[in-house]
Amino acid sequence: MTDAPILVVGAGQCGLKAVETLRTGGYDGDLVFIGAEPHAPYQRPPLSKAFLKGEMSRDRLMLKPDRFFQEKAIQTRFGEAVAAIAPERREVTLAGGEHLAYSKLLLTTGTRARRVPLEGTDLAGVFHLRELADVEWIAANLDPSMRLAIVGAGYIGLEVAAALRVAGYNVTVLEGAERILRRVVCPEVSAFFDGLHRDHGVDIRTSTLPSRIVGAERVEAIEFSDGNRLACDAVLLAVGAEPVTDLAAAAGIGCENGILVDTSCRTSAPDVFAAGDCAAFPSARYGRTIRLECVQNAIDQGKAAAQAMLGTPVAYDPLPWFWSDQYHVKLQIAGLSDGHTEIAIEGAPSDAGFAVTYLKEGVPVAVDAVNQPRAHMLARRSLATPTAAEPAAAAAGTA
Numbered sequence: 001m002t003d004a005p006i007l008v009v010g011a012g013q014c015g016l017k018a019v020e021t022l023r024t025g026g027y028d029g030d031l032v033f034i035g036a037e038p039h040a041p042y043q044r045p046p047l048s049k050a051f052l053k054g055e056m057s058r059d060r061l062m063l064k065p066d067r068f069f070q071e072k073a074i075q076t077r078f079g080e081a082v083a084a085i086a087p088e089r090r091e092v093t094l095a096g097g098e099h100l101a102y103s104k105l106l107l108t109t110g111t112r113a114r115r116v117p118l119e120g121t122d123l124a125g126v127f128h129l130r131e132l133a134d135v136e137w138i139a140a141n142l143d144p145s146m147r148l149a150i151v152g153a154g155y156i157g158l159e160v161a162a163a164l165r166v167a168g169y170n171v172t173v174l175e176g177a178e179r180i181l182r183r184v185v186c187p188e189v190s191a192f193f194d195g196l197h198r199d200h201g202v203d204i205r206t207s208t209l210p211s212r213i214v215g216a217e218r219v220e221a222i223e224f225s226d227g228n229r230l231a232c233d234a235v236l237l238a239v240g241a242e243p244v245t246d247l248a249a250a251a252g253i254g255c256e257n258g259i260l261v262d263t264s265c266r267t268s269a270p271d272v273f274a275a276g277d278c279a280a281f282p283s284a285r286y287g288r289t290i291r292l293e294c295v296q297n298a299i300d301q302g303k304a305a306a307q308a309m310l311g312t313p314v315a316y317d318p319l320p321w322f323w324s325d326q327y328h329v330k331l332q333i334a335g336l337s338d339g340h341t342e343i344a345i346e347g348a349p350s351d352a353g354f355a356v357t358y359l360k361e362g363v364p365v366a367v368d369a370v371n372q373p374r375a376h377m378l379a380r381r382s383l384a385t386p387t388a389a390e391p392a393a394a395a396a397g398t399a
């Protein structure tokens, strides 16, 4: 049984960190790395930033050169999807029908773009942005003479708005909530980004929900409930992501907004682990089960899962951090701000830089730093030990 390979399913940033850690941690048995996309793992963040703008080459997008996998004796099966897991037989089945036995299995299947239950989403010109193939589709099918409508004013929607507006596109952003980025930042930060986009000529319409997308074969317009229409040539649906749990759920592994794992990344099935965007884990730091969609978590939890698979005790409970680039502005977020009771703002909101500390009953829980990298780094340090935390912006001496 122990001769069977370790399988890692999902060739993104998290799976890559896991296979790398298995090797550096001393595992010298067979290791198979399986991914549905036809590429080696690449960085996803530039897909809505530098790579979309054409400022980054495809080579630089890749996380490792091909020789890495040969040198580390990692057998790659890119372009192949796993169709089923049989935990009782310790075996997975590939979409092509082949069965692969495992000694241990790690699921790093990530997220997929959330679908919008709207008539017309199957028209030509309607797209999502999640994979390299999506950016290749944009490059081949869209051009700056087009009118682009973006449904959803979260990070990805707004980053694409910024990148393509600068490229010359006519861009309208439609957001159902009363302000952009409502789920993730306070009204003051939303207002700053709203103004930033308007100053660049993006038409932002909040409290606005499309009722359908219309067109003969290609998208021609978005229609609203009052019958009004917004004429457009392309529509990006950017209303968030959902964890890819299908394989785990079908195998009877516990799932609830993600594949449920413990702090050692173990699922409910023996020797089956999960990590990254697809995994929901108990956080003592936040007093609840959380699931994170960020590079920090993909890397750190991928490493933690591999260590746990090698028998090293781990208790994964990170301080999450994240960033977003829009125009010349970098927003860096440390910690989770939901449930905060007050905020403290250092500096007037402007692109010269400001920082917002979110507090819960007087204790800092998160910091948004806008063009303030130092405040962000200090916040990561101070928030990592909550009892020692001070408002990070103040600690950074920002004004």
Ligand SMILES: Cc1cc2nc3c(=O)[nH]c(=O)nc-3n(C[C@H](O)[C@H](O)[C@H](O)COP(=O)(O)OP(=O)(O)OC[C@H]3O[C@@H](n4cnc5c(N)ncnc54)[C@H](O)[C@@H]3O)c2cc1C
Binding pocket: 009, 010, 011, 012, 013, 014, 015, 034, 035, 036, 037, 043, 044, 045, 046, 047, 048, 080, 081, 082, 083, 108, 109, 110, 111, 129, 130, 131, 156, 244, 247, 275, 276, 277, 278, 292, 293, 294, 295, 296, 298, 321, 322, 323, 324, 325
């Ligand atoms: C456009 C964009 C911009 C982003 N910007 C930022 C940012 O600025 N900062 C930040 O921190 N985070 C950002 N993120 C989020 C970050 O990229 C993700 O959190 C991270 O990539 C998650 O890594 P992962 O390996 O867990 O999952 P993923 O990267 O989703 O990889 C999972 C892989 O598993 C594969 N897979 C799924 N099912 C199967 C199967 N059955 N068989 C085989 N393979 C399968 C998928 O095809 C995929 O390749 C961004 C994401 C996107 C899409």
